[in-house]
Amino acid sequence: MSASTHWLATASAQAVLERGGNAFDAAVAGAFVLHVVEPHLNGPGGDMTGVFATADNPAEPVVLMGQGPAPAAATREHYLAQGLELVPGAGALAAAVPAAVDAWLLLLRDHGTWELGDVLAFAVGYARYGHPVVGRVGSTIESVAELFTEHWPTSAEQWMPEGRAPREGEIIRNEAYATVLDRLVSAGAGADGRAERIDAARYEWREGFVARAAVAFQSLPHRHSSGTDHAGVMTMADFAGCAAGYEPAVTFEFRGHTIAKTGAWGQGPALLQTLAILAGFEDERLDPCTALGAHTILEAQKLAIADREAYYGDAQVPLDYLLSEEYAAQRRALITDRASHDFRPGAVPGHTPFVPPLRTEYLPPALAGTGKGFAGVGEPTVMPTGETRGDTCHIDVVDRWGNMVSATPSGGWLQSSPTIPELGFCLGSRLQMTWLEDGAPSTLTPGKRPRTTLTPTLVLKDGHPVTALGSPGGDQQDQWQLLYLLRTIVGGYTPQQAVDAPALHTTSIPGSFWPRTWTPGGAVVEDRLGQEVIAELEARGHVVTRAGDWALGRLSSVVSEPETGLLKAAANPRGAQGYAAGR
Template sequence: MTYTQPASFTTRPTLEGTFGMTASTHWLATASAQAVLERGGNAFDAAVASAFVLHVVEPHLNGPGGDMTGVFATAANPSEPIVLMGQGPAPAAATREHYLSEGLELVPGSGALAAAVPAAVDAWFLLLRDHGTWELGDVLHFAIGYARNGHPIVGRVGATISAVADLFNEHWPTSAALWMPEGKAPAAGEMIKNEAYAAVLDRLVAAGAPDATREERIDAARREWSEGFVAQAAVAFTAQPHRHSSGTDHAGVMSLEDFAGCQATYEPATTFEFRGHTIAKTGAWGQGPALLQTLAILAGYDDEHLDPSTALGAHTILEAQKLAIADREAYYGDADVPLDYLLSEEYSAQRRALITDRASAEFRPGTVPGREPFIPPLRTEYTAPALAGVGAMAG
């Protein structure tokens, strides 16, 4: 394979400022965050406001039914990065035995049986409670406005809706009613509303008593989410059999107890010192430490090997990433993971020695004393037992 030198010109400008800086994947979320800063809110107020606007304007990328993890440090304690853990667990009844009893050898890619307990909203509320300064209603004002009054949809949203239009029409009529109100996917620039979500956010804001403290009002909204009308509606809706990406219909198994037992938490970040910088990631319950392992391997090279705009740099970085990701597959998970050893110089030197001037196509997890690496099975094709003879799912 030949190497293509990247162009030096880029359309991405260098952004600078003296008051504050915000960035997101959608201009309305960015503008909302900047407005918070300019009206006296702090960075956490701005981040939460932006996050909920993204729920409205980029529903194909994230939403209230998802999860989130955040890594941050505060001005009061900048040397100790913190992880905000808003990754929900699988429902208690989402067992191997249940999926096999449903005729499924793999977890479907979509549908209620694919879903973890949603923790994103609780995580954002927790962050706002502990580190923000604004009232919940003021922070959610932007998202509520765009949801109720509408916003011009971006083309990528319309394309995503179009790709699942048949599924919505045949199996998800409530989604079709929301996203295809005229029977077709909206085109770029069309105004679209999500008045149901605006009403949900209004009810969460109203959950707090006027005479309570700011923190108590936010906690009331968290309880309404995890124990009140949101949890009740979600559990009831997903309990009805519906089409999954397997091409078969199944009921979800998420319960009210799953919702009530899922709360966002904080934990110390996993860190690695690289070229005078502290890089912070989640623990090994996520894939974040794979980047730290990559850096630990690359730490033994000179700068010439670390320039991704050169063939040598791209090769070295990619080979280090392959080794780190192999370890991710073999050792990461919820159980005790030997991160201290995986990030040690001794182990990193062993991994570094495997990098030659030729790219490797092998899966090469390392050897950790006292541990047996998990070697994931490789499927090249799959037909669900319940789909034998049925054919591929339309759409």
């Protein structure tokens, strides 16, 4: 079974499975297709995280770490000297070292079975010969058209070749990226073994023509989301030193299921903290479709995400304490029948919580008094108004042997920074998730990973992987996945019923993306939650924004039932773009 946020990625992954490839071959094939067909949501210059389990070792979930660090010269002092108060949301100063491609190649080398050229053939075909563009690509390009034409001419040449954004259904191509993939394959042509051929491609990415082109281009000053022009600071040494890897997953037991996430260099453990808080309530308080359940869930999420801001980062994070029953009970006791409008991190012995600047609005000094902002701000995720502008990507695959993988590729969006003409893609903007304030666990630090929002999920039961799950959505990713877990594990929903059910999330948290504002007491809900439930949430003090009937979340999942051998998959109907397939 394959499920993803775009039908062509799902179809490509499923084609690999049909031809005898395993889940890892299929996931890598689908992921490179996502670079081509969802360029506004992810790109080769971005990042990814995955969590997987193999048929040979099903009880041990593993994290695939494809989050690159800050370059060696990306110091807070340099950014402050540039007149910046925040790391920009777009432009090369926002770029972490790209690690997504290296991560996918590592996964293919170690756990796949196919040759690299066969896996990449799907993406090469869609890039070279074209594919019908989805409407969101065109609307995203339209939103930054002035930026492209006035400041990023290479982006205008790539994405507006006729002087306008592409219309839905038009065929678009990316010959430059197709050539990049061909050259990666050719780099290993003389190697003796399959692993050596893939390693040759990894070398060419990190130390060869890709790194050379990216480093040279980003060193040219260009417009950032601050409204000012800056040059990037990435070097060849940064590229060469950035290698993807594996890490043990962080897990939590909830209602007989093991939930596996990344470490606290990502936001994943905040979902586990939320589950730890909710575990002490009766099932009736865990139904997102009731006012009591929705209120309880929103309040638990605020507490867990406050701890994310206070303690998470590429640092020593006291997860054992944060996930303990003792601590969860303390946090649970803070939930009353009223919505909190406060930022409330918990007290952890031996640690001082970081309290970020709590802005309800922000305009960069360079744009103050101009009457205009910047169209390409941060990750294009769900806004406090409920407007959905797109977000990220996701893919899940399970094969006949029991291999299962959940992965969330992101970053390197076409609106992240100017297109590198020789490569057909741009660098990412993940460093915007770091702070320029000193003393935070996520302060911008050379060589440290930004605290990413990318947060795929693997669920195990009785030592077997049973669900791979994920969603785009920035700060909302784990909030929407939580609803799925509660509805399937507690509520008895089928996977597709859980994906389809009304969604909600809190915005009463400091945003992870530029301009990093928050809405105290804010809650965004789909109207399908119902007038009565919404009215009671408002009566409890939530500042509710209605997003429309089908607006929140882009969940997908695959499911395995070891006792029956049955496989299932589910994909999001919102936007008529996600797709699940299997046989």
